[in-house]
Structure formats: C-alpha cells, structure tokens
Amino acid sequence: MESPKSLEKDLKELRESFRCGKTKEAAWRMRQLKGLSTLLKEKEEGIFDALRRDMGKHKAEAYRDEIGTLIKSINYALANLKGWMSAKKAPLPLGAFPTTAEVVSEPLGVVLIISTWNFPIGLSLEPLIGALAAGNTVVIKPSELTPTCSSLLANTIPIYLDNSAVKIIEGDASVGEQLLRHKWDKILFTGSARVGRMVMLAAAEHLTPVTLELGGKCPAVVDCIPNSRDRTMAMKRIVVGKYGTCAGQACIAIDYILVEKKNAAALVEALTFRIKSMFGDNPRASNSLARIVNRHHFLRLKNLLVDPKVQACVVYGGSMDENTLFVEPTILLDPPHDADIMTEEIFGPLLPIITLNSIEESIEFINLKPKAPAAYIFTKNESLMKRMISETSSGSLAINDCITQFAADTLPFGGVGESGFGRYHGKFSFHTFSHEKGILRRSFLTEFWFRFPPWNNNKLLLLRAAYIFDYIAIVLIVLGLKKS
Amino acid sequence: MDEAEKKKMFDVDSAALLVKELRANFGSGKTKSYGWRVSQMKNIIKMIEDHENDFVEALRSDLSKPELESFVFEIAMLKASCKLALKELKSWMKPERVKTSLAAFPSSAEIMSEPLGVVLVISAWNYPLLLSLDPVLGAIAAGNAVVLKPSEIAPATSSLLKKLLGEYLDSSAIRVVEGAVPETSALLEQKWDKIFYTGNGRVGRIVMAAAAKHLTPVLLELGGKCPVVVDSGINLKVATRRIIAGKWGCNNGQACISPDYIITTKEYAPKLVDSLKTELESFYGKDPLETKDLSRIVNASHFARLSKLLDEDKVSDKIVHGGQRDKAQLKIGPTILLDVPHDSLIMNEEIFGPLLPILTVDKVEESFEFINSRTKALAAYIFTNNRKLKEEFVRAVSAGGLVINDTTLHLAVPTLPFGGVGESGLGSYHGKFSFDAFSHKKAVLYRTFAGDAPARYPPYTQGNLKLLKALMEGSVFGIIRALFGW
Numbered sequence: 001m002e003s004p005k006s007l008e009k010d011l012k013e014l015r016e017s018f019r020c021g022k023t024k025e026a027a028w029r030m031r032q033l034k035g036l037s038t039l040l041k042e043k044e045e046g047i048f049d050a051l052r053r054d055m056g057k058h059k060a061e062a063y064r065d066e067i068g069t070l071i072k073s074i075n076y077a078l079a080n081l082k083g084w085m086s087a088k089k090a091p092l093p094l095g096a097f098p099t100t101a102e103v104v105s106e107p108l109g110v111v112l113i114i115s116t117w118n119f120p121i122g123l124s125l126e127p128l129i130g131a132l133a134a135g136n137t138v139v140i141k142p143s144e145l146t147p148t149c150s151s152l153l154a155n156t157i158p159i160y161l162d163n164s165a166v167k168i169i170e171g172d173a174s175v176g177e178q179l180l181r182h183k184w185d186k187i188l189f190t191g192s193a194r195v196g197r198m199v200m201l202a203a204a205e206h207l208t209p210v211t212l213e214l215g216g217k218c219p220a221v222v223d224c225i226p227n228s229r230d231r232t233m234a235m236k237r238i239v240v241g242k243y244g245t246c247a248g249q250a251c252i253a254i255d256y257i258l259v260e261k262k263n264a265a266a267l268v269e270a271l272t273f274r275i276k277s278m279f280g281d282n283p284r285a286s287n288s289l290a291r292i293v294n295r296h297h298f299l300r301l302k303n304l305l306v307d308p309k310v311q312a313c314v315v316y317g318g319s320m321d322e323n324t325l326f327v328e329p330t331i332l333l334d335p336p337h338d339a340d341i342m343t344e345e346i347f348g349p350l351l352p353i354i355t356l357n358s359i360e361e362s363i364e365f366i367n368l369k370p371k372a373p374a375a376y377i378f379t380k381n382e383s384l385m386k387r388m389i390s391e392t393s394s395g396s397l398a399i400n401d402c403i404t405q406f407a408a409d410t411l412p413f414g415g416v417g418e419s420g421f422g423r424y425h426g427k428f429s430f431h432t433f434s435h436e437k438g439i440l441r442r443s444f445l446t447e448f449w450f451r452f453p454p455w456n457n458n459k460l461l462l463l464r465a466a467y468i469f470d471y472i473a474i475v476l477i478v479l480g481l482k483k484s
Numbered sequence: 485m486d487e488a489e490k491k492k493m494f495d496v497d498s499a500a501l502l503v504k505e506l507r508a509n510f511g512s513g514k515t516k517s518y519g520w521r522v523s524q525m526k527n528i529i530k531m532i533e534d535h536e537n538d539f540v541e542a543l544r545s546d547l548s549k550p551e552l553e554s555f556v557f558e559i560a561m562l563k564a565s566c567k568l569a570l571k572e573l574k575s576w577m578k579p580e581r582v583k584t585s586l587a588a589f590p591s592s593a594e595i596m597s598e599p600l601g602v603v604l605v606i607s608a609w610n611y612p613l614l615l616s617l618d619p620v621l622g623a624i625a626a627g628n629a630v631v632l633k634p635s636e637i638a639p640a641t642s643s644l645l646k647k648l649l650g651e652y653l654d655s656s657a658i659r660v661v662e663g664a665v666p667e668t669s670a671l672l673e674q675k676w677d678k679i680f681y682t683g684n685g686r687v688g689r690i691v692m693a694a695a696a697k698h699l700t701p702v703l704l705e706l707g708g709k710c711p712v713v714v715d716s717g718i719n720l721k722v723a724t725r726r727i728i729a730g731k732w733g734c735n736n737g738q739a740c741i742s743p744d745y746i747i748t749t750k751e752y753a754p755k756l757v758d759s760l761k762t763e764l765e766s767f768y769g770k771d772p773l774e775t776k777d778l779s780r781i782v783n784a785s786h787f788a789r790l791s792k793l794l795d796e797d798k799v800s801d802k803i804v805h806g807g808q809r810d811k812a813q814l815k816i817g818p819t820i821l822l823d824v825p826h827d828s829l830i831m832n833e834e835i836f837g838p839l840l841p842i843l844t845v846d847k848v849e850e851s852f853e854f855i856n857s858r859t860k861a862l863a864a865y866i867f868t869n870n871r872k873l874k875e876e877f878v879r880a881v882s883a884g885g886l887v888i889n890d891t892t893l894h895l896a897v898p899t900l901p902f903g904g905v906g907e908s909g910l911g912s913y914h915g916k917f918s919f920d921a922f923s924h925k926k927a928v929l930y931r932t933f934a935g936d937a938p939a940r941y942p943p944y945t946q947g948n949l950k951l952l953k954a955l956m957e958g959s960v961f962g963i964i965r966a967l968f969g970w
Binding site: 024058059060061063064068072090091092101103104106108109185193196197200201203204205207209212214227229230233234236240244278279280286287288289367389390391393394395396397398399400401404405407408409410411412413416417418420421422423435436437438439440441442443444452453454455459460 | 511513516550551552555582583584585591593595596598600601677685688689692693695696697699701704706718719722723725728729733767768769775777869874878879882883884885886887888889890893894897899900901902905906907909910911912924925926927928929930931932933939940941942943944945946948949952953
C-alpha cells in the first residue's frame with residue numbers, strides 16, 4: 001500500500017521519465033508492448049490461476065475474454081504503431097499553396113488508468129496498450145476486489161516493462177481518492193456511474209480529460225427466428241452472452257430480453273435447454289461458470305429476488321449459495337417493470353424476459369431507459385434491424401450476436417449518456433491517450449497584402465474574394481478590372 | 485422586482501422546463517433528418533446575409549471592432565463554415581464501414597454517427613458571433629437540439645442573436661438564453677448531452693464540475709499564453725506584419741490565439757522592436773488611439789486589469805513602445821515591453837490585450853525550454869527558416885495547434901482540429917471535427933448465424949483453450965480448424 005510520500009515520489013519519477021522524452025521514441029513504445037506480450041505468455045499460468053481464484057473463471061473463459069484479446073490488441077498495436085505515429089496531411093484548397101497543414105499525435109503526459117474487478121487483467125492492460133502506444137507514462141490502479149490479480153500485476157509489470165514509466169498502485173477506495181487529488185494529463189476510468197461522477201469531479205479541478213467506461217442495462221431484442229439452425233445459434237450466443245461472460249457480471253452482458261408474448265414460452269424452453277447443455281444439470285458443479293465476485297454483490301443479487309412479486313416470476317434456476325458465492329443461471333418471466341431488477345443494472349446471472357404485444361414495442365421500451373453500453377437484436381427482419389439501429393442509442397450495437405464487438409479492433413468501444421463517454425480499443429486507444437496537434441506551415445514568399453490594415457473598401461473586396469479562394473476575382477480586382 | 489419581472493427571470497425551474505421541452509422535441513426525431521439540418525444551416529447563412537450590417541453594428545457597439553475584422557473573422561468565417569457543412573453533411577452522416585478481423589468472421593461492421601441529444605453552447609465575448617454560431621452550427625449539423633448562451637459582456641450581439649435566431653431558426657429545437665452568472669448557473673444545473681464552453685480556465689472548471697454531476701461530456705476551448713519564437717535570418721518585414729496581424733489585428737489582442745508574448749535572441753531583439761515600431765505605424769498611424777482599425781478594450785474591468793499589468797513595479801520601465809491609454813474611450817495603444825521579469829503579472833496571466841512582452845534568450849533553442857516550463861497554450865508560433873529548428877519546435881512544444889512562419893491562420897483551416905490541450909482545453913472542433921464533437925459514434929456489428937467458433941462456448945475444456953489460442957493468435961490453419969470445429 002502506498003503512503004502519500006511514496007506516491008509523490010512515484011509521480012515525480014513518472015513525470016521526469018516523460019519529460020526526458022524517451023517515451024516519445026517508437027522504439028521505446030514497441031519495447032513496452034513487446035514486453036507486455038512476453039508477460040502474458042510467460043506468466044500465463046499465473047494469470048489463469050489468479051482469475052480462477054478471484055473470479056472462478058475457467059482458463060478458456062480467461063483466455064477468450066482477457067489474455068487472448070490482450071494479445072490480439074498488442075499485435076494490432078505493434079502492426080499499426082508507425083502508421084498511428086505518423087503525421088497526417090490535412091487537405092488545403094489548391095489556392096493555399098505553398099502552405100501545408102498536418103496533424104501530429106503527441107502523448108498527453110502522465111495518465112491514470114482505474115480498472116475494475118470483472119475483467120481485472122483485461123481492463124487494466126487494454127487501456128495500458130493504448131497509453132503506451134501513444135507514448136505516455138502510466139499509473140494503473142487495479143481493483144482491490146480481485147486481490148490476486150492486483151498483486152500479480154504489481155509483481156510482474158515492473159519486471160517486463162520500464163519501471164520508471166509504468167507503475168501499478170494497489171489499494172482500495174482511499175488510495176483511489178488520493179490518486180484523484182493529483183493532476184493527471186488523462187484519466188481512463190472503468191466502473192460504476194457513481195464513482196465515475198467522483199472521478200470527473202476530481203478531474204475538473206485540473207481540467208483533466210477523462211474517458212468514462214460505465215455500465216447500464218443492455219437489452220437484447222429477440223425476434224422470431226424461423227430457421228431452427230439459426231435459432232440454435234442465437235440461443236447459444238444469448239446464453240454465453242449472459243451467463244458465459246463472467247456470469248453476467250460484464251458491462252456489455254445481456255441485462256434483459258424483450259420478446260413477443262407469443263414467442264416467450266418457446267424462448268424460455270430453448271434457453272433452458274441451452275443452459276443445461278452448457279452448464280450441465282448441476283451448474284453448481286460446472287467449471288464453466290464464474291462466481292460472484294464477493295459477498296456484497298452476492299447479497300445485492302439475492303436482494304433482487306427477495307420481493308415475492310419478483311420471486312414468483314422465476315421460471316428457471318434461482319438457487320444460490322453464499323459460501324461459494326454461487327448464483328445459478330436464472331430466468332424470470334415478466335417481473336414488474338418498477339422492481340429493482342428492472343431498474344438497476346443486474347450485473348449477474350439473472351435474466352428477466354419482458355414480453356410485449358408486438359416486437360416493435362421494444363424500441364419504445366428501450367428508449368425509456370438510460371442509454372446502455374450495448375444493445376442487441378436477434379432478428380432476420382431488416383426493417384426492424386434498421387429501426388433498432390436508428391431509433392435507439394447505445395455505446396455499441398450488435399445484430400444477431402452479443403459481446404463480440406468487444407474484440408473488434410476497428411470498432412470504438414465506449415458508452416454514451418449514462419453509460420459514459422470517450423472510447424478506446426485499436427486506434428481509438430491510441431487517440432484517446434493522444435493530443436492531436438494541428439500544424440500549419442507557411443512560407444515567407446506569398447502573402448495577401450490586403451490582409452493588413454489600414455483598411456479600405458478595396459481590401460474588403462479582395463478579402464471577400466480570397467475567403468472563397470476566388471483567385472481570378474482577386475487578380476481582376478488588383479488589376480482594377482473588377483469593381484464592387 | 486415586480487411580478488412581471490420575476491416571471492421573466494430565468495431560473496433553475498425555467499432551465500429545467502426548457503431542457504424538458506427540447507428533449508421532447510428532440511425525441512420526436514425531427515432534428516435527425518438531413519432535410520431539417522440543411523434547412524437550419526441554410527437559414528443561418530440567410531440570416532447572416534440579410535443582417536450583415538446589423539451584426540457589424542452590434543460588433544462595433546460591443547467591441548468597436550473594425551468592420552473589416554468583423555467581416556473577415558466573424559461573418560466570412562461563419563459563412564464558410566456553413567457552406568462547408570452544407571457541402572459535406574451527406575458524407576459526414578454516412579456510416580463508416582470498417583474491416584473486421586478473422587476472429588469475428590463472418591461479420592461486417594460500421595461506425596455510425598448519431599446526435600447526442602440536447603446540447604448547451606456557452607459562448608464568449610471577444611468573437612461573440614463566431615464563437616456562438618460556429619459551435620451551434622456543429623450541433624445542428626450533427627442533428628442535436630441546442631441552447632445557446634451568448635456572453636453578456638457583448639450585449640448588443642447577444643440580443644441580436646436572440647432576436648434573429650428566434651426569427652430564422654426552428655425554435656422548437658434551437659433556443660437562445662441571455663443572461664449572466666445566475667442564468668448560466670441555472671443552465672449548468674441541468675442534464676445536457678454535451679456542453680461546449682469557450683472562455684477561461686476558471687469558469688471551465690466550474691462547467692466541468694457541473695457536468696460531472698450528470699456525466700455530461702464537455703468540450704472546453706480555453707486560453708493560455710500563446711508564445712511566438714522569433715529566430716534570426718528571416719524575412720523580418722513579413723514576419724512582423726504577420727505578428728501584428730495576429731496580435732493587434734485580432735480584436736486588439738483579445739483573442740485566445742493571439743500571440744501573447746515573444747521570445748527572441750538578445751541579438752535580434754533590437755531589430756525586431758524596430759521593425760515592429762515601423763510596421764505598427766504603417767498600420768495604425770502615428771497616433772494609434774485615433775485609428776478606427778483597432779478594437780477597443782471591451783470594458784472598464786478589463787481596462788483596469790491591463791493597466792495593472794503595465795503599472796507593476798519593474799514592468800512599467802520596460803515599455804519600449806506605446807503605453808498610451810485613454811480610460812474614457814477604453815483604449816490602450818499597441819505596447820511593446822522588453823525583458824520584463826519572468827515572475828511579473830504580465831508574464832503569469834493571459835494578457836488578452838494590446839500588450840506585447842518580448843523576452844530575450846542567448847540562443848533561440850532556449851525558448852523551447854521556457855515555453856515548456858509554462859502551462860500549454862492554445863497555440864504556439866515560430867518564425868524561422870532553419871529546418872532543424874522547425875522540426876525541434878514541432879517535436880518539443882506542445883500546444884493546441886502550431887503555426888510556422890505565421891500566426892492565427894490555422895483557425896481558418898477546417899481540416900485542422902481546433903482545440904486546446906492541458907490548461908488550454910479539451911476536445912476540438914471546426915469542419916468535420918465540429919460534427920464529430922456533437923455526435924456519438926456508435927459501433928454497429930452485423931453477424932450472420934452462419935459460422936461460429938464452438939470453442940467460444942461452455943462447457944469449457946482444454947480443447948476449447950487450444951482452439952481459442954489458435955483462433956485469436958491468427959494462425960490461419962488454427963483458425964480453419966477452429967471455425968469448422970475440427
């Protein structure tokens with residue numbers, strides 16, 4: 001745990017490392033990224049172990065959602081870094097020759113990444129990739145709710161990365177508060193809206209730009225899917241998108257489903273079949289289901305089902321074990337719309353299904369709630385797809401799948417409205433940790449003499465023409481051939 | 485205050501009602517249509533063209549701004565902005581197709597722009613027309629409903645904007661709220677989908693803190709001390725004219741990107757000072773307090789502020805040119821100071837006026853270190869023919885934007901993002917950047933039901949792990965195996 005004095009010392013070192021200019025070199029950045037890649041390969045077993053201890057994740061899930069995506073992201077960054085770092089020419093009209101304009105990306109300086117517990121390795125290191133690629137020095141504050149992962153990062157990062165430029169600072173909320181009192185050049189925060197507000201308020205003191213990756217209730221609209229093979233695929237994706245992703249404890253996991261009344265029964269049946277096939281008849285014994293992170297969240301989820309009106313809606317699952325922090329994959333049918341389970345982000349393996357008279361009503365239902373990090377729709381109906389895309393708003397939207405947009409390097413990953421602002425992944429990570437500096441280069445040779453006072457009507461005429469780059473008019477006026 | 489006056493007061497309740505109304509109108513979807521956005525932008529152009537003289541008059545009243553400056557920096561720039569947006573809007577609104585990797589095969593993806601909703605634009609007093617309508621234009625182009633709060637320090641422009649926007653634009657989605665601190669605070673209590681603020685760092689912090697309560701993203705265009713590095717071996721006359729144009733020719737130094745101070749070598753300084761004196765006289769005549777080609781100081785409070793900068797001990801004796809003042813007319817002549825102390829007031833706050841300190845160094849390279857010891861400005865300038873020095877400047881100096889061998893012009897280039905960094909702000913706009921600033925870029929992934937990596941699904945086994953590794957590390961053979969479930 002950091003004392004305030006050692007924190008000051010660390011920050012001073014990070015600032016000095018940035019100031020000396022080494023992080024601006026492409027070679028330094030690539031070395032860090034390669035070092036990170038080596039860490040992931042050499043410490044793989046340790047990471048698997050930490051994720052199993054802290055979250056009960058199976059290696060396959062850990063690899064699919066954290067290690068694998070990180071390796072992919074690092075490879076993508078290494079392949080594209082030179083391109084991202086190069087100046088981009090900004091087009092100017094022909095008449096502006098020989099003036100040239102370009103945009104150059106430069107690092108912001110010393111940045112803070114505040115990570116969270118559901119993807120404790122992934123959500124610490126994915127932003128780090130962007131921060132390093134952009135040439136910054138970095139502090140990562142991992143979540144104290146996943147202590148094995150936090151220690152692992154604290155122990156391994158200094159070995160594989162430049163210790164004077166990347167630091168892991170462990171601790172709880174009080175350490176977080178301490179960190180937030182300092183001036184950062186950028187903060188990327190993943191977590192809840194409540195803490196997000198505090199982060200932004202602290203950042204406002206220093207005019208620090210922030211990216212907030214928050215949560216929300218991600219809806220999945222499930223339309224009638226006529227083809228049985230397609231239906232099977234959809235069910236697989238929905239079940240893994242809810243229960244198979246950190247047991248529903250993911251900002252982009254499906255929170256609730258919207259379905260037409262007449263399809264509800266079949267949906268419940270198909271989902272329960274799929275749940276059994278993925279997690280077995282005794283899901284408690286399944287090694288493929290992550291557990292709830294801690295007792296506090298376990299009780300929170302338990303409380304969502306306490307209301308007898310809600311409890312009565314459970315049509316599958318519902319069992320829980322406080323000792324093992326186990327919550328069974330659960331389905332509810334039509335809980336009251338004003339129950340907590342339908343007003344708060346669930347963040348767990350409880351799946352409410354809301355039935356509607358017509359699937360078109362989903363749009364309105366979704367729009368009554370704050371904007372979520374993601375929205376999903378399973379349908380073959382093109383016009384419904386179009387309506388979903390253009391009439392609802394969310395961080396991202398996936399059609400006929402869920403979660404996978406997270407792994408697409410070319411798609412920006414971020415929220416909107418209550419689910420946050422700013423984005424990262426791929427080149428967006430690079431840009432979120434950069435300042436795009438515009439540069440205009442002029443020569444001494446050409447000038448508009450009419451640019452300068454003292455002003456007169458002739459100059460006004462010429463400026464009007466110049467502003468629309470009407471060079472012929474300029475020449476004519478100068479030659480006295482054109483009048484106002 | 486009588487009942488009628490109390491009724492007219494714009495308080496927190498009025499603000500809440502306003503936002504509620506605009507949200508409902510935004511919810512109807514009308515601002516999203518291409519047709520609506522185009523009609524509003526065309527109406528802005530018409531409004532400016534129909535009332536060009538009224539705007540010039542208002543700017544003269546508020547700032548004594550010379551007609552040519554009003555035309556060039558406010559009216560023409562605004563029209564150019566609108567015309568560009570009209571020309572490009574269709575392409576800006578089109579979703580951007582992006583490639584997807586093999587790991588997500590088969591799929592297609594795009595990034596689509598959608599409006600954020602109901603946005604607030606808080607403008608400034610120095611370019612009260614441009615800094616109000618340029619951001620509003622961006623908000624409209626992106627399909628938002630917008631409330632504009634013009635600066636009360638430029639009252640004639642503020643009331644003209646209120647009147648004309650009400651006449652020319654769709655007031656179900658575009659509104660102007662006039663007022664000062666109380667009205668602004670009432671507005672800041674509300675939940676907006678974005679807040680765009682132009683002004684100073686002190687208020688910028690207040691805006692961001694208010695926005696934090698509602699998790700509202702902000703774009704802050706602030707200020708700073710824009711340095712000008714002047715090397716030797718340049719075309720001094722051209723450089724001097726460009727410095728003057730950027731300083732006194734831009735609202736008499738009251739512009740966020742005006743050169744604030746100069747750094748040059750001890751050796752070159754006398755030549756620069758002489759050149760400045762000569763060119764200043766050719767621009768503004770022997771008695772600059774008489775010329776019509778300079779804006780006045782905006783108000784008594786800023787006049788007092790600038791006087792204080794000049795009167796400070798150890799600064800007042802460094803004046804090498806100008807220093808004339810006329811309190812009644814709110815005029816201060818173009819003033820040059822040489823080698824004021826680094827800890828003086830004039831070197832520690834944004835000048836925002838017609839005072840130009842020149843600091844000298846032994847070697848021109850030392851200027852970069854000085855600049856970097858200060859907070860980042862909105863712009864930084866260098867005059868040099870030395871290629872290496874140019875590159876070092878670009879590499880070493882961080883500011884919102886840089887110009888080599890000129891000043892302020894980058895403002896007029898719509899393909900360059902215009903915004904600050906550090907103390908000078910966050911976010912950027914102009915051209916497409918304005919459209920983007922007021923949009924949410926939604927990632928849309930289209931998947932078919934065909935083809936999937938079964939390795940993705942529970943129950944998880946060692947086999948899953950192997951396949952996932954192959955798939956994600958991009959080994960083609962591994963991918964084929966994983967895709968077809970071998």
